[in-house]
Amino acid sequence: MTDTFEMTELVRGLRFNCASDNSLLKAMELAGKRCIPVGCRGGGCGLCKVHVISGEFSCGPMSKKHVDEASRRCGRVLACRVYPRSDLSFEYRPAPELAGTNNNSNEVM
Template identity: 50%
Template sequence: MFFDTRPKVAIHVVQTDETFSCAHDESLLQGMLRLGRKGIPVGCINGGCGVCKVHIVEGQIKSLGPVSRAHVTAEEEAAGFTLACRVAPVTAVRLEVSGKFEKPFRKGFAGMANT
């Protein structure tokens, strides 16, 4: 059996109050998939499709590669938006899911605020 001994930080999804762990060298999307939530769109996993758009509310991230400006403009990036497949956490992170990524997180959380 393989045990993942990499240091991890807590990632908190604001809308659903869920927390998952993510290693410093893995994308937020990879960590998010461990929530086991059905329907999380994976898309291209390469920053080109934009389905995993998130807003970083608090915490530091590092880039794992470029994102398509068609999905995250320079202005949005400056405001904290990014693609979960192209960033890894440096510190604990609080994030909000955005766009197409919201639907699977809304399921089962009817009281969630509309964003």
């Protein structure tokens, strides 16, 4: 049986549901929301880095270049590799080096 949990993006106040077998990023896309940029979807590019403020989750493999062990323990993870185990509250804030990019495929609206 797949559980479904509520995801809350705290910066914009967006909410959507996520099944426990979907990643946070996949659930956002399925819900038609745009609060996290989409990149490789495989844990390698780092575009979808979020900060989980509350809730329980498990993680798939992520590039250590973008998420080291200390960051992971603090809830700074890649949305494409996060699977909820409870309702989650998270924040997405662009990394300073990405804030000025003009690549529309990765733009968050």
